[in-house]
Amino acid sequence: MASSSTYNSPCAACKFLRRKCMPGCIFAPYFPPEEPQKFANVHKIFGASNVTKLLNELLPQQREDAVNSLAYEAEARVRDPVYGCVGAISFLQRQVQRLQKELDAANADLLRYSYTDIPPASLSVPPGLAAFQHVPQRQFTARFGNEGTGFYRQSTTTAYSFPYALPWTDTSSEDISEGGGGGGNL
Numbered sequence: 001m002a003s004s005s006t007y008n009s010p011c012a013a014c015k016f017l018r019r020k021c022m023p024g025c026i027f028a029p030y031f032p033p034e035e036p037q038k039f040a041n042v043h044k045i046f047g048a049s050n051v052t053k054l055l056n057e058l059l060p061q062q063r064e065d066a067v068n069s070l071a072y073e074a075e076a077r078v079r080d081p082v083y084g085c086v087g088a089i090s091f092l093q094r095q096v097q098r099l100q101k102e103l104d105a106a107n108a109d110l111l112r113y114s115y116t117d118i119p120p121a122s123l124s125v126p127p128g129l130a131a132f133q134h135v136p137q138r139q140f141t142a143r144f145g146n147e148g149t150g151f152y153r154q155s156t157t158t159a160y161s162f163p164y165a166l167p168w169t170d171t172s173s174e175d176i177s178e179g180g181g182g183g184g185n186l
Contacts, residue, residue: 012039017048026055030067041074042067 013027014020016039021028031039042051051070055063076085083090 009033012036013043013048016040016043026052030055030064038071041078042070045074045077046070 010019010021010033011025011028012031012033012035014025015033016036027039031042046054051067054066054070058066073085076088080087
């Protein structure tokens with residue numbers, strides 16, 4: 001980023017602090033005069049003195065990322081003084097969990113519907129009457145989320161029964177829905 005002092009216009013920080021923007025101003029590359037609210041938020045939350053100390057302690061190639069992080073956190077704190085960006089992160093994590101549950105339910109529905117349309121090969125029932133035959137129900141267990149990562153909370157094991165025989169013959173109690181085939185009403 002070019003220094004704002006080359007344009008004869010003080011950077012947003014110096015303008016806000018009502019001081020002369022010197023050629024070596026530490027704020028100039030990161031707080032251009034076109035973005036005065038960016039520095040105003042950072043100053044309100046962290047203070048100009050603290051930001052100056054922080055920028056002086058960092059390597060020049062790290063400063064832009066630090067200023068962007070400070071600006072993001074400051075804007076989040078202005079919007080939500082209690083939680084800041086943690087509130088936004090928590091909201092997004094809850095949304096991801098909800099969408100993962102919806103995806104698991106949709107996968108279970110797809111599995112259910114894909115096997116409902118196929119009549120059992122061992123029975124000689126006309127296709128129009130296949131829906132009226134009695135098929136023994138099987139149950140399987142499903143767990144949601146990624147096991148061991150800690151990002152998704154593993155739900156308690158839930159049993160689901162389907163009105164058709166499942167194509168596999170494994171009757172063990174292991175999780176047979178690996179890969180997102182679970183779902184249900186949660």
